[in-house]
Amino acid sequence: MKYFVYKIYYSFPIQLLLLHFRKYQVLLIFWVILFSTINGGFAKVFGGNALFLAPEYLGKVNFYSTAILGVAIAVFTMSWNITTFILHSSRFKFLATTSQPFFRYCLNNCVIPLLFLLCLLWRGWQYQRIQELNSIPNILLLLEGFLGGYLLVIFVSFFYFFNADKNIGRRLSKKFGNPRNFLRTIMKPTQEPDENALPVDNYFSTPWRVRRARNVGHYNKHYLDNIFRQHHFAAMITIGLALVFLVILAYLMDYNAFRIPAGASVVIFFAFLIGIAGAYSYVLQTWSIPFLLMILICLNWMVKHDWIDNRNKAYGLDYKNKNTRPPYTAQYLQSFFSEERSKNDQAATIKILDTWRAKFPANKKPKLIVLNFSGGGSRSAAWSVNVLQRLDSLLEGRLMQNTVLMTGASGGMMGATYFRELYLRQQMGQRINLYDSSYTEKISRDLLNSVFGSMAVNDFITPFRNFKIDKNIYSKDRGYSFEMQLNFNTDNVLNRTLGEYREPEQQAKIPMLIWNSAINADGRRLIISPQPVSYLCAPQYLYPNLPTRDIDGVDFSQFFAAQNASNLRVTSAIRMNATFPYVLPNVFLPSQPIIDVMDAGIRDNFGQETTLRFIYTFREWINENTSGIIYIQIRDTRKNDMTSIKKNKDLGDLLFEPLFTMQQHWSAMQDYNQDYIVNFIEGYFHNKFERVIFQYVPQKEDQAAALSFHLTSREKRDIAKALENPANQSGFKYILKHMDQANP
Secondary structure, three states: OHHHHHHHEEEHHHHHHHHHHHHOOOHHHHHHHHHHHOOOOOHHHOOOOHHHHOOOOOOOOHHHHHHHHHHHHHHHHHHHHHHHHHHHHHOOOHHHHHHHHHHHHHHHHHHHHHHHHHHHHHHHHHHHHHOOOOOHHHHHHHHHHHHOOOOOOOHHHHHHHHHHHHHHHHHHHHHHHHHHHHHHHHEOOOOOOOOOOOOOOEEEEEEOOEEEEEOOOOHHHHHHHHHHHHHHHHHHHHHHHHHHHHHHHHHHHHHHHOOOHHHHHHHHHHHHHHHHHHHHHHHHHHHHHHHHHHHHHHHHHHHHOOOOOOOOOOOOOOOOOHHOOOOOHHHHHHHOOOHHHHHHHHHHHHHHHHHHHHHOOOOOEEEEEEEEEEHHHHHHHHHHHHHHHHHHOOOOOOHHEEEEEEEOOHHHHHHHHHHHHHHHHOOOOOOOOOOOOHHHHOOOOOOOOHHHHHHHHHOOOOOOOOEEOOOOEEEEEEHHHHHHHHHHHHHOOOOEEHHHHHHHHHHHOEEEEEEEEEOOOOOEEEOOOOOHHHHOOOOOOOOOOOOOOOEEEEEEHHHHHHHHHHHHOOOOOOHHHOOOOOOOOEEEEEEEOOOOEOHHHHHHHOOHHHHHHHHHHOHHHHHHHOEEEEEEEEEOOOOOOOOOOOOOOOOHHHHHHHHHHHHOOHHHHHHHHHHHHHHHHOOOOOOOEEEEEEOOOOOHHHHOOOOOOOHHHHHHHHHHHHHHHHHHHHHOOOOOOHHHHHHH
């Protein structure tokens, strides 16, 4: 037994595995990320596991998409083998005496890659059967594609290194000449202990054969090192090829055929990083950390002094003329968003309301509908369109006719913007069936693939790529990829500018729609609308002892008028409204100093703050001209839902719970605060205020759709089925009843 344990412990695979945990542990981080991602740990909230378990290519999960992923994972595996071979081969000198040193190394270094491969295949099978509801024959076809791509790269790689072995042999024979010189070179005249060498008793020479490791104590150490250096050069060529491939891919990503699955882009990027990390550590040795700190300090200095400026911009805005940039200071905001400006903007909106009112019979006051949409990625976008389609069909088209305002956050506003655009096109005479399920399918299509793929390729490898709109230059980063993919998914109907909606809103052909963002510098709202809405930028009160108004918002169209705010792309407005941290880049705006904005949900995830201020501002007009308000909230989470509370807290809870309490309960705290405000608003409309909530309730508690820009087939079905939830059915009936009473 002791002999058996000895043989296993001092086998090459076990010694290699232990060495990975002892030296250059940073290289294991890549494996940890991949293992954690496919098992639903890392990036779970973003749907990261879908990138590997359901890779999409040209919008489909098929043989080709999994084959590309297989190729990418094989490239990463070979990069891992190459890098660790360069770093560790000197510790296992017996390899130099074998016929194919690199092949033997890879064969014995397969413990971690093999475990990952088996785990990925198992998780992929589960995901396709349970989440994607795929059939066994289709899953086997996906498996065939993955393994085919994986094995292709492995075979090509070993073929390359087998030829490299032959070339190395030829170079050595030319160098040493006759056999006598060769023996004099490889045999050591004296014993030189190798301090780096690790004991190995046996190794796999083939997958089915174990051989005893040769004793190389009588070999010349410098000769063995020379053999390894020849292999290291051949290995570094492959890392250079990976970089070239990523650069080429970045330049071709504008073409659909070259938008490979995001999971593939990520692992190829990892392959490049692992190669760079290995080369960096190998060359600099003990100087690697000080040198890295120097690089970071230099990069920080260049970014701070605008030597490197790769900040994301709002497409359509003018960033070139710095002299016309508005000052972003408290004093300027006070003077710009004056009470006089607010009154003028109120008058302009009342004209819109009057135009809307004129569309109904003069002797019958209509119901006024306002719609709020919660944030929540593609889940919220799909839920919003589902609810709007069902509700408008039940009301026989009266929903959009009676709606005056649509606002909210993130994914919900993505769905709302899309539905309103379809409604506008229908009003303009296009043959569009608003209730066609294809529109729900289109807004539910994957966006995560393009975002993560661009992050891995464009943002890190080729950050200098850009494009032009008029005379302005913008970076081609993951924000650009998001907008291009959204346009592609929705047949380009959202490829508009903000100003194109001004006239249809003024004519009351479509409801007013307001996007919001949170300004990072001070938490103020950025309010994006084609109409002047400065009355939403400050509460309507003054302190008796303070002459200034509390400006808590910025009217985008007026504040950035000199920067051509009306030319803002609608997809950019959606993205600014839905900038989930890290997934999408913060958008920088041309003020002085520059400010950046992110997801509206940070300030108000339900859009209620904007809606309630709008209702309060026009309360007198609403009471005089309507029969009341129907206030509809469409949200992708259950209101006042209570999370499970741990009975026993561990050390981690005690240490980190205070840091994350706000984050975990952010939506609930917004609900509590806004419910309180709604109660006050109701008091202005004496029994003429109806509030209805439609909420996504999953069929099973533990199988709710992920907060992500990717939805599985099962999640899409689950969202659609939530329309039949008893509470939602009751909401439909309630609205139908009150609308019928208003229009008998």
